[in-house]
Amino acid sequence: MRSGLVQSFFAPTTRPRIVRAEGVWFTDSDGRRYLDASSGPVACNLGHAHPRILDAMMRQARDLTFAFPTQFETEVNERLGARLAELSGPGLDRAFLVSGGSEAIETAIKFLRQHAVAIGEPERWKVIALEPSYHGNTLGALAISGDPVARQVFAPLLASQPHVPAPLTYRVPENHSAESWARHCAGLLDEVIRREGPETILAFVMEPVGGTSSGANVPHELYHRAVRDICTRHGIALVHDEVMCGAGRTGCFLASEHWPGVRPDVVVLAKGISAGYTPMGAVLAPASMVDRVAAAGGFMHTFTYFANPLSCAVGLAVLDELAAGDLVGNAGRMGALLCEGLNRLAQEFRTIGDVRGLGLLLAVELIADKETKRSLPLVLNAVGRLQEIALGQGLALYARRTAGGRWGEWFMVAPPLTVTAAEIDELLNRLRSAMFIFEAEMEALQTS
Ligand SMILES: Cc1ncc(COP(=O)(O)O)c(C=O)c1O
Structure with missing residues (x-):
């Protein structure tokens, strides 16, 4: 870790080095693109580089x-x-x-x-x-x-x-x-x-x-x-x-x-x-x-x-x-579309326990068992791992564990209020790919 980076204050992990961002897309120093599924820490409501x-x-x-x-x-x-x-x-x-x-x-x-x-x-x-x-x-x-x-x-x-x-x-x-x-x-x-x-x-x-x-x-x-x-x-x-x-x-x-x-x-x-x-x-x-x-x-x-x-x-x-841009209205409309898509993923993936929120402030809770709502073992740092896997699929997710996961763990899905239906499709496709890899990995870890 090079000492000039603010990240030197945190536990070591690797992150892409971002050089540019436009709309819902970040670009890193190798030219790879990441869809911003959370508006950073739910802040960049108009997307990036809005003229x-x-x-x-x-x-x-x-x-x-x-x-x-x-x-x-x-x-x-x-x-x-x-x-x-x-x-x-x-x-x-x-x-x-x-x-x-x-x-x-x-x-x-x-x-x-x-x-x-x-x-x-x-x-x-x-x-x-x-x-x-x-x-x-x-x-x-x-x-x-x-x-x-x-x-x-x-x-x-x-x-x-x-x-x-x-x-x-x-x-x-x-x-x-x-x-x-x-x-x-x-x-x-x-x-x-x-x-x-x-x-x-x-x-x-x-x-x-x-x-x-x-x-x-x-x-x-x-x-x-x-x-x-x-x-x-x-x-x-x-x-x-x-x-x-x-x-x-x-x-x-x-x-x-x-x-x-x-x-x-x-x-x-x-x-x-x-x-x-x-x-x-x-x-x-x-x-x-x-x-x-x-x-x-x-x-x-x-x-x-x-x-x-x-x-x-x-x-x-x-x-x-x-x-x-009627962006508050768009948050309601696109939020409904996104919520529907996330609920479809919840049917498909056994580790998605809950999809909740309002408008474009949504979250997905990860669990081990839908029946009991039991969390995945905390040592697996499931949500942290999913974030890493999602980055590999060109998707930037945001999550922060409260009290080390005492109340469960989730990630936010909160793209900019400017998001389009096509971008929501892209977000859901990338999340789906990440979830397949994540579930396979969690299964392997829990049975090993
Ligand atoms: C509900 C709420 N209150 C306060 C804060 C603190 O805001 P800031 O990080 O801008 O100091 C946050 C940050 O995420 C927040 O989500």
């Missing part, structure tokens, strides 16, 4: 690349904030722009904390979140992320925060259906709030549609409604982490739109709002809360690159493109 995004970037770069928001205002910042608020709907009126999902989660928590202090409720500081879940890798975001293995390593550095079980739909405990487990999980949230003391709770944070930590788990509608009621009843802010599922990926701009009436108090966005062209994250909050914090002396929170003009221009161009 209109590159034009917007170049135009902005010539005009202005940096102006610090405590010193200057910029038009691109104002326009992007207004556009995000308009797309997010009433009550999510103001946007604080940062450089990614973890920063945005930190920003949301600090903003809510400052608001609580400003309104005379300084005893509120606890943030409840789901397990499994992922909200980022900075220390505050990690403290709320529902990954007990990662938390254990960093525990001395983290504030201890309460967690409640996620309403998983595939691996439900014995004698539960997805619906009864969702009801039970909502009850547990209420119980934890009462036990901790509602007056000490700042927020409940959840992904309305799960990302890699739960493999695109779509909580039962009942859970969404119950959680909204519980948070309202106890006066706790409901924060939706839409870093992965937002910006149109599920077929609506915000994933929460799938459950009419379920409106979060604060929303966190990242990834898709700049589609991987520049680092970008956003916190959307009600004007009344923002005004309160501003009136109490102002938000004690800046980053060097917050509301960066170049990133704002990219964000605006991405949102223009989503509208011009």
Whole structure:
């Protein structure tokens, strides 16, 4: 491993060296092509090298690349904030722009904390979140992320925060259906709030549609409604982490739109709002809360690159493109097609236990036994091996194990929102080839 590479920080493995990307295709230094089945880490929502995004970037770069928001205002910042608020709907009126999902989660928590202090409720500081879940890798975001293995390593550095079980739909405990487990999980949230003391709770944070930590788990509608009621009843802010599922990926701009009436108090966005062209994250909050914090002396929170003009221009161009190409609609249509194809593969391959998700945020869970839903032996690192095999078939998959696979293992299938029906066929064909090799190898390993 050559020491200049960031990969030198990780366990050694070989990866293709990418030199170019266009649309859904990556090209490596040997000229081999890989279909991007996951938009990188579910970020590159417009595919690669989109000419209109590159034009917007170049135009902005010539005009202005940096102006610090405590010193200057910029038009691109104002326009992007207004556009995000308009797309997010009433009550999510103001946007604080940062450089990614973890920063945005930190920003949301600090903003809510400052608001609580400003309104005379300084005893509120606890943030409840789901397990499994992922909200980022900075220390505050990690403290709320529902990954007990990662938390254990960093525990001395983290504030201890309460967690409640996620309403998983595939691996439900014995004698539960997805619906009864969702009801039970909502009850547990209420119980934890009462036990901790509602007056000490700042927020409940959840992904309305799960990302890699739960493999695109779509909580039962009942859970969404119950959680909204519980948070309202106890006066706790409901924060939706839409870093992965937002910006149109599920077929609506915000994933929460799938459950009419379920409106979060604060929303966190990242990834898709700049589609991987520049680092970008956003916190959307009600004007009344923002005004309160501003009136109490102002938000004690800046980053060097917050509301960066170049990133704002990219964000605006991405949102223009989503509208011009009806890409949110395309996510719904292509997602349905892709989901159908993945379900056909699930019939064909005995190691595919579940296909789930919404729109173009889909995941495939690998198992050893369909009847018992038993996972493949963790030592086989099945999903890691499938990723390697898929690369050999010219297909780039994305997976990350939560807590070393405690809740099972899956890979994301989340191509760019620009994907066509022909590209979905190609993706499915390549995945099918990879699955044949993978199953043969797993069988050989388990019988040897
Ligand atoms: C739901 C969710 N929240 C937060 C984050 C952290 O975002 P970032 O990697 O941009 O810091 C991620 C990243 O994958 C995510 O999926």
